[in-house]
Amino acid sequence: MSKNLVSVRAVIFMIILSFFAFDNNVLAQRKKKKKKKKEKDIPVVSIEEPSKKEKRKSEELFVYAVNEYLLEEYEQSLQLLEKCNELTPKNDGIKYQTALCYQKLEQYQRSQQFAKRALELDPENQYYYKLVAQNYEVLGLYKDALQVLHKQIEVTGGDEEAYFQIAMLYLQMGSPRNAIEFFDIGEEKYGINDVIVRQKQRIYIRLGDLDAALEEGNKLIEAYPDDLEFKYSQVRLLLGNNRTDEAVEMLEPILKNYPNEGEGHFLLATIYRNQGESEKYYEELKIAFASEDPLSDEKFNILAGYLQFTYNEKKRKEGEELILIALEAHPNDAKILAIYGDFQISLKKFDEARKFYLESLVKNPDNFKVWQQVLSIDWELQETDSVITHSDLALEYFPNQAILYFYNGSSKLFKKEYEEAEVMLNQGLQVVVDPSLKVQFNAQLGDTYYKLDEYKKAFAKYEEVLKVDPMNIYVLNNYSYFLSLRKENLSKAEEMSHQTVLAEPENDTYLDTYGWVLFVAGKYAEAKDVLSKAAAITKSGTVIEHYGDVLFKLGEVDKAVEQWEKAKELGGDDLSDSLDKKIKNKKYYE
Structure with a gap:
């Protein structure tokens, strides 16, 4: 059973009860005093009884304590209740409320002390019995809990919940027959309860007594003949136990009287599927999905299951048709819209998929998985503005999801909005939990700080990454390249860049960086060997320009100019500002 065992209604009831308790105590004391005055004309007050002032103070504190309890501020509530207990030590309502607080804090032994004391003070209050029993149950003392509940029934006459609790305790103790006995008693006293x-039914099925389980189901059908759900439950039970003929016999009159009942046709489809009649199965599914009845998880699973068969043309068409039928019946259902987005993804129709994902998010923006799908499409299509727009929107609903900051910050870095990128990436770094994602944040921050001319911060971030992931190729490449641009620590830059080429010897970007580091270090012959390999496989104007630079340094001026002209034709954002001068003057410029 849940540890959250007491309802707010019960708490409010106890507040009222406690006030009556206060008032009755005062009234009893007054009557007692009058009686003594009449006999001896001398007021007699027990030293154990609190004064009127103490009682009033306790009442005030108790109201505040209950308010704190309802606000789930249990520690604060206990502090106030402690004072109440000091002022009015014999008030059972205060003891009960104290027990509730300790129970919420999962201090069950302490809760039990106060619950028992409340019960001693008022042995006819059914709520006190229940709380004592609940604590025993949580502590695993089932026999003690049973004793208390049996005592409650004996003293207070019991209630439906008491019989239910007893039955559930017997179940936990491994006595299902005893459990059924008390369920039956409760049912006899208080009527049918579904x-x-x-x-x-679950107990009977566990005991292997299917007929008894079915008989229980028949009770509900007889008690509520117009409620189709009870009949459907019976059909499912029959189907689950291979009693198909009886299931069909139950379904036939339902479908005759309610021909558009979605659940009935869905169950009939299940029967056809089990019998291997695929065409009939599919036809019944279409009727079921066309119904305006809410779609169950089982139906959603069937729709999602068709995504596995997109390679099969027949199955693909069936799946799409079912989704569209369901969407026509439920045009505002966010889950169906998302499933149709998944279907489009499986066909690599990314724009269409994003359209349906975004429609789904209009209906239900609290689905993080769908936001991720939208952003992954934006990223795949390299639509940076869309990444920023959609990650901004997603962050309104999921401000603690680090990946959203990463998408946003990385896109702003790409758009050269470096200050905004730095803010966003650092915000994400505060909430990131995944160590691998933290590495990516630091790598992007390294690039961002470099672009902001904060070189020490940039290199510190790269070092932080390499401590955790020493073979992070992305960071090794950028770190070495930026060091070469600043002509700092070239031996370290050469070592790091060489590692990237060893890892990916056919990557033109890594070959270019390695060749450029060698060039800056004055190792022109080695640089030529590396850059010639990069130039042979690249489509980057920057790589070709670098190859021309090293040719010039080796005295091959005409070949250098030829490469510079080729670089200009290819174009690119990273070409040097002096490229035109190089070509015109046939001379290398830093």
Whole structure:
């Protein structure tokens, strides 16, 4: 059973009860005084009884204590209740409220002390019995809990909940027959209860007594003949136990009287599927999905299941048709819209998929998975503005999801909005939990700080990454390249860049960086060997320009100019500002 065992209604009831308790105590004391005055004309007050002032103060504090309890501020509530207990030590309502607080804090032994004391003070209050029993149950003392509940029934006459608790305790103790006995007693006293009937059905099924379980189901059908759900439950039970003929017999009159009942056709589809009649199965599914009845998880699973068969043209068409049928019946259902987005993704129709994901988010913006799908499409299509727009929107609903900051900050870095990128990436770093994602944040921050001319911070971030992931190729490449641009620590830059080429020897970017580091270090012959390999496989104007630079340094001026002209034709954002001068004057410029 849940540890959250007492309802707010019960708490409010106890507040009222406690006030009556206060008032009755005062009234009793007054009557007692009058009686003594009449006999001896001398007021007699027990030293154990609190004064009127103490009682009033306790009442005031108790109201505040209950307010704190309802606000889930249990520690604060206990502080106030401690004072109440000091002022009015014999008030059972205060003891009960104190027990509730300790129970909420999962201090069950302490809760039990106060619950028992409340019960001693008022042995006819059913709520006190229940609380004592609940604590025993949480502590695993089932026999003690049973004793208390049996005593409650003996003293207060019991209630439906008491019989239910006793039955559930017997279940936990491994005595299902005893559990059924008390479920039956409760049912006899208080009438049919579908929760109890379903619990008894589960017990009978566990005991292997299917007929008894079905008989329980029949009770609900007889008690509520117009409620189709009870009949459907019976059909499911029959189907689950291979009694198909009986299930069909139950379904036929339902579908005759309610021909558009979605759940009935869905169950009939299940029967056809089990019998291997795929065409009939599919036809019944179409009727079921066209119904305006809310879609169950089982139906959503069937729709999602078709995503696995997009390679099969027949299955693909069936899946799409079912989704569209369901969407026509439920045009505002966010889950169906998202499933149709998934379907479009499986066909690599990314724009269409994003359209349906965004429609789904209009209906239900609290679905983080769908936001991720939208952003992954934006990222895949390299639509940076869309990444920023959608990650901003997603952050309104999920401010603690680090990946949203990463998408946003990385996109702003790409757009050269360096200050905004730095803010966003640092915000994300505060909430990131995944160590691998933290590495990526620091790598991006390294690039951002470099672009902001904060070189020490940039290199510190790169070092932080390499401590955790010493073979992070992205950081090794950028770190070495930026060091070469600043002509700092070139031996370290050369070592790091060489590692990237060893890892990916056919990557033109890494070959270019390595060749450029060698060039800056004055190792022109080695640089030529590396850059010639990069130039042979690249489409980057920057790489070609670098190759021309090293040719010039080796005295091959005409070849250098030829490469510079080729670089200009290819173009690119990272070409040097002096490229035109190089070509015109046939001379290398820093």
